[in-house]
Amino acid sequence: xxxxxxxxxxxxxxxxxxxxxxxxxxxxxxxxxxxxxxxxxxxxxxxxxxxxxxxxxxxxxxxxxxxxxxxxxxxxxxxxxxxxxxxxxxxxxxxxxxxxxxxxxxxxxxxxxx
Amino acid sequence: xxxxxxxxxxxxxxxxxxxxxxxxxxxxxxxxxxxxxxxxxxxxxxxxxxxxxxxxxxxxxxxxxxxxxxxxxxxxxxxxxxxxxxxxxxxxxxxxxxxxxxxxxxxxxxxxx
Numbered sequence: 001x002x003x004x005x006x007x008x009x010x011x012x013x014x015x016x017x018x019x020x021x022x023x024x025x026x027x028x029x030x031x032x033x034x035x036x037x038x039x040x041x042x043x044x045x046x047x048x049x050x051x052x053x054x055x056x057x058x059x060x061x062x063x064x065x066x067x068x069x070x071x072x073x074x075x076x077x078x079x080x081x082x083x084x085x086x087x088x089x090x091x092x093x094x095x096x097x098x099x100x101x102x103x104x105x106x107x108x109x110x111x112x113x114x
Numbered sequence: 115x116x117x118x119x120x121x122x123x124x125x126x127x128x129x130x131x132x133x134x135x136x137x138x139x140x141x142x143x144x145x146x147x148x149x150x151x152x153x154x155x156x157x158x159x160x161x162x163x164x165x166x167x168x169x170x171x172x173x174x175x176x177x178x179x180x181x182x183x184x185x186x187x188x189x190x191x192x193x194x195x196x197x198x199x200x201x202x203x204x205x206x207x208x209x210x211x212x213x214x215x216x217x218x219x220x221x222x223x224x225x226x227x
Contacts (some may be wrong), residue, residue: 004156034215043204043218044157089157102216104156
């Protein structure tokens, strides 16, 4: 069964600190992996997308890594800000059909305190 | 910020009522999607469309129906709302391509009493 597991389920950090969120997946065949940020009451917004051959990709203070061999990804947030408080969702796409089916994790709820 | 809109943002309605959730995008995307999301849970695909007059059911069984008469418009209809339909409904669109990114609307929070 294709799955996407994220950890931790929730995380509280102080403003200015760094943090790392984890994503493990069993989706096969693998096409790409995305990290989305979902603010409370809003739809998810794409942060990064990585294909099989990419190991790391940055978007400002967000850096995503991918190890396709171990099927693991991480999202590192540097110098956190209050506005980083949100749910971070890992999404994996397979290439088993023309749909490019997406598998969603349940997200990590990040809270940044002042 | 993606140009995809959903209305209403919040809806409280009684059991048995017919409701339509609106979704529109101005990006000219062929593909559109409806997801259902409960608090703390993952998104579940309930409907998708590859273009005008094309609609398919997603992974999660849903009593809702959709239509795609125009590229920019993808409404979702519940003929008879029930309390089990209480959830957040997210609409998304994307351009065709291997690295398609889905752009999400703000969502509609539905409460059926």
